[in-house]
Amino acid sequence: MRDRITIMSHLVKVQVRNAERILDLGCGDGNVTIRIAEACCAKEVFGVDVDDQALQQAQRKGMTVVKADLNVDKLPFQANYFDLVIMAEVIEHLLDPDHALQQVQRVLKPGGYLLLTTPNLGWYVNRLVLLFGYQPYWTGCGRYNVGKFMRSIREPAGHLRLYTMRALKQMLILHNFMIVTIKGSTTDLLREPLRTVDDIIARIRSSMAQILIVLARKVSTYMQL
Secondary structure, eight states: OOOHHHHHHHHIIIIIOOOSEEEEETOTTSHHHHHHHHHTTOSEEEEEESOHHHHHHHHHTTOEEEEOOTTTOOOSSOTTOEEEEEEESOGGGOSOHHHHHHHHHHHEEEEEEEEEEEEBTTOHHHHHHHHTTOOOTTBOOSSSOTTOTTOOTTSOOOBSOOBOHHHHHHHHHHTTEEEEEEEEEOOTTSOTTHHHHHHHHHHHOGGGSSEEEEEEEEOSSOOOO
């Protein structure tokens, strides 16, 4: 069974190959960053986050770290600087994802890659529960986790933004990215045998997967939707 980090590593190893300088936005403790860096033979690895403790852990792994708010801050890097930018389960937490994507576009080299993962609003389970009037999973309505099937209202409320595969593709195209490939993934949140079923569906139909994994490439001209 493939986890999302394995899929991400395979994508950069096959499609990106040698990315000498990479940046992880929302890097956390750097564990995912380092695995991706090893897959693409990166020589310089940078990470951005708002959490001081996480940045300290990432720095101990050999990363160059910067504290910044992706919603409002201009990234302290020159234009056309990175070969690969990673955004793993970050975009759904942002108040202003357009600002973050504009910054990614600025700091990427021409032809550079964006590797982005996010929960899928169009997950087949969400489509089913919505038919019966339940709130889709991964979404939030406020402080409480209301309206969801078999979920306590005291659990975390969810995310600020959620995308279907179609919406995510259009969002990236509007910010001058060309979609290279989209893969689907499951998570360990599901118990067996549901996790196996989820994994099979993710392999067959990415648009119905629980997690979307997008590899996109920076282009210089506006692309038609």
